Amino acid sequence: MTTNEFPAGAGDWSSLIADLAADRAGELFPTSPAAVPDRETAREFRLDGGELQTIIDRLPADFARTSVPAEASGAIPGHSSAGADPFQNGFRPLVAPLAAAPGGWDAQAIHRDFPILSEKVDGKNLVWLDNGATTQKPRQVIDRLVYFYEHENSNIHRSAHTLAARASDAFEKARGTVAGFIGAPSAENIVFVRGATEGVNLVASACRSRQKPGDEIIVSHLEQHANIVPWQLACQETGAVLKVIPVTDRGELRLDEYGRLLGPRTKMVAVAQVSNVLGAIVPVREIVQAAKRYGALTLIDGAQSAAHLPVNMAELDCDFFVFSGHKVYGPTGIGVLYGRREALEIMPPYQSGGNMIADVTFGRTLYQPPPARFEAGTADIAGAVGLGAALEYLSALGMAAVSLHEAELAAYAGEALRRVNGLRLVGEPPERTGVFSFVIDGVADEAVSGRLRAAGVAVRVGHHCAQPIHRRFSLERSVRASLGVYNTREEIDFLVSLLRNLR
Numbered sequence: 149m150t151t152n153e154f155p156a157g158a159g160d161w162s163s164l165i166a167d168l169a170a171d172r173a174g175e176l177f178p179t180s181p182a183a184v185p186d187r188e189t190a191r192e193f194r195l196d197g198g199e200l201q202t203i204i205d206r207l208p209a210d211f212a213r214t215s216v217p218a219e220a221s222g223a224i225p226g227h228s229s230a231g232a233d234p235f236q237n238g239f240r241p242l243v244a245p246l247a248a249a250p251g252g253w254d255a256q257a258i259h260r261d262f263p264i265l266s267e268k269v270d271g272k273n274l275v276w277l278d279n280g281a282t283t284q285k286p287r288q289v290i291d292r293l294v295y296f297y298e299h300e301n302s303n304i305h306r307s308a309h310t311l312a313a314r315a316s317d318a319f320e321k322a323r324g325t326v327a328g329f330i331g332a333p334s335a336e337n338i339v340f341v342r343g344a345t346e347g348v349n350l351v352a353s354a355c356r357s358r359q360k361p362g363d364e365i366i367v368s369h370l371e372q373h374a375n376i377v378p379w380q381l382a383c384q385e386t387g388a389v390l391k392v393i394p395v396t397d398r399g400e401l402r403l404d405e406y407g408r409l410l411g412p413r414t415k416m417v418a419v420a421q422v423s424n425v426l427g428a429i430v431p432v433r434e435i436v437q438a439a440k441r442y443g444a445l446t447l448i449d450g451a452q453s454a455a456h457l458p459v460n461m462a463e464l465d466c467d468f469f470v471f472s473g474h475k476v477y478g479p480t481g482i483g484v485l486y487g488r489r490e491a492l493e494i495m496p497p498y499q500s501g502g503n504m505i506a507d508v509t510f511g512r513t514l515y516q517p518p519p520a521r522f523e524a525g526t527a528d529i530a531g532a533v534g535l536g537a538a539l540e541y542l543s544a545l546g547m548a549a550v551s552l553h554e555a556e557l558a559a560y561a562g563e564a565l566r567r568v569n570g571l572r573l574v575g576e577p578p579e580r581t582g583v584f585s586f587v588i589d590g591v592a593d594e595a596v597s598g599r600l601r602a603a604g605v606a607v608r609v610g611h612h613c614a615q616p617i618h619r620r621f622s623l624e625r626s627v628r629a630s631l632g633v634y635n636t637r638e639e640i641d642f643l644v645s646l647l648r649n650l651r
C-alpha cells in the first residue's frame with residue numbers, strides 16, 4: 149500500500165497505520181533515531197499527529213522517542229513542560245495528549261481533560277450525550293483562550309505593535325492548523341466563518357452570480373436546514389431548481405437516483421458527510437466524483453463528520469467543505485469554509501468592508517485574494533485560536549483512534565438501544581457514526597427527555613433542524629443521543645437503563 153491510497157472506513161485506518169509502522173518507518177525516519185519527524189513529514193504522508201504518534205509508539209526500541217526534542221513536544225497550556233513555548237512549536241500533536249495513554253484509549257484521562265464533565269447538574273453527574281448539538285471543551289482549549297486574552301489580545305494585521313504581531317501570528321497559525329487537520333494544500337484554502345451555517349450561506353450567496361434560470365442544485369433528503377434553505381434562497385433569486393436525492397428506508401442515499409438527477413444543468417451538489425439525525429455516513433467521495441463528470445461544483449457539510457472521522461480534502465476532492473468550531477471541541481462563533489483555490493478565486497465577495505479590500509476609492513474597490521476576500525471586518529480572533537487548540541487536541545488523540553473509539557461505542561449503543569422495548573431508531577444506516585435518533589412507542593418525547601434530564605443525562609429533543617428527514621420517516625420530532633470522545637459504555641448502559649424503565 150502506498151500512502152497515497154487512503155482507505156475510507158475507520159477500521160481500515162488502523163491497518164493503514166499498522167502498515168505504515170511496519171513498512172514506512174524507514175522513510176519517515178530515514179537516517180537514524182536522531183531524525184525528527186515534523187509537520188512537513190506528517191503533511192507529506194498525510195498523517196495527523198496521533199497517527200504519527202502511533203507509528204512512533206510502534207517503532208523498535210532503538211528509535212528511542214528521546215529523539216523528539218523537548219521543544220518539539222508541544223506542551224499545552226496548563227499541562228506544559230517547563231520552558232517549552234507552547235505556541236511556537238512546529239508540530240505539537242506529536243506529543244500524545246494527557247488522554248492518550250500509550251497503548252490505548254484512556255477514557256478517564258479524556259474525561260478529566262473536560263472540566264464541565266465534573267459538574268453536578270441538578271445534583272447529578274453530567275452525562276453529555278448532546279454532542280451533535282455542541283461538544284464540551286477540553287482544558288487545553290479553555291486555557292488557550294485565557295492565554296490569548298491575557299498575553300496576545302489585539303486586532304490583527306493592521307497595527308504595527310507587538311500584541312498585533314502576536315495576535316496575527318496566533319490567528320494565522322490556527323489557519324495553518326485547520327489546513328493540516330483537514331489535509332488542505334495550504335492555509336490559503338481556509339476561510340474563517342462563524343460556523344457551518346455561514347459557510348454554506350457564503351458559498352450559496354457567492355455562487356448566485358454564476359447561476360441562471362433552469363440550472364439545478366442537488367441536495368439530499370438527509371440535510372440539516374443549513375444545507376437546504378440557503379440553496380432555496382439562491383433558487384428563488386436565480387430561477388435555478390432544487391433537486392433532492394432520496395433515501396432508502398434504512399437512511400442510505402439512493403445513489404441510483406442521484407445518477408439520474410445529475411445532468412448538464414447541475415451546477416452544484418451540496419450534501420452532508422454525516423446526517424445529524426440518522427448518523428448515516430454518506431459516500432461523499434463517490435458523490436463528488438459523479439458531480440465532477442458534469443462539471444458541477446461540490447460542497448460537503450462536515451458539521452457532523454469533522455470531529456468524528458478523519459477527513460482529508462485531497463481524498464474527498466470536493467470544491468468546498470464546511471464545519472463548525474463548537475462541534476469539534478472548540479469555541480462557538482467560529483467555523484471553517486475550505487475552498488479549492490480555483491473555486492474560491494472565482495467567487496465574488498460575500499460581505500464587504502475592512503480587511504477584504506486591497507484598495508478603495510469612491511469610484512471602485514479592489515479586493516484581496518482569498519481567503520481575506522471572504523473575511524470582512526474583525527474576525528473572531530480568539531475563537532480561531534481556540535479552534536486551532538481544539539484541532540490540536542483531536543490530532544493528538546489521533547483521528548483514527550477517535551473514529552475507532554466512536555465506532556465501537558456506536559456499535560455497542562446501537563445494540564443496546566435496539567433491545568429497549570418499544571424503542572424505534574430513526575433509520576438504520578449500515579455505515580454510521582454515534583448519532584442515534586429515536587422515539588419510544590407510547591411515551592412522549594418530553595417524558596423521555598424529562599426522565600433523562602432528572603438523571604443528569606443531556607440529550608436533544610425536537611426536529612434537530614432537519615424536518616424533511618424526520619417527515620421521510622413519518623415523524624415530526626425525535627430524541628437524539630449523540631456520542632463524542634469522552635463517552636463510555638457505562639454511560640450508554642445508564643442511558644439504556646433509564647429508557648427501559650419508561651414504559
Ligand code: PMP
Binds near residue numbers: 375423
Ligand atoms: N449541518 C449539520 C449536519 C449540522 O448538524 C449542523 C448543526 N446542527 C449544521 C449544519 C449547522 O451548524 P452551525 O449551527 O454550527 O452553523
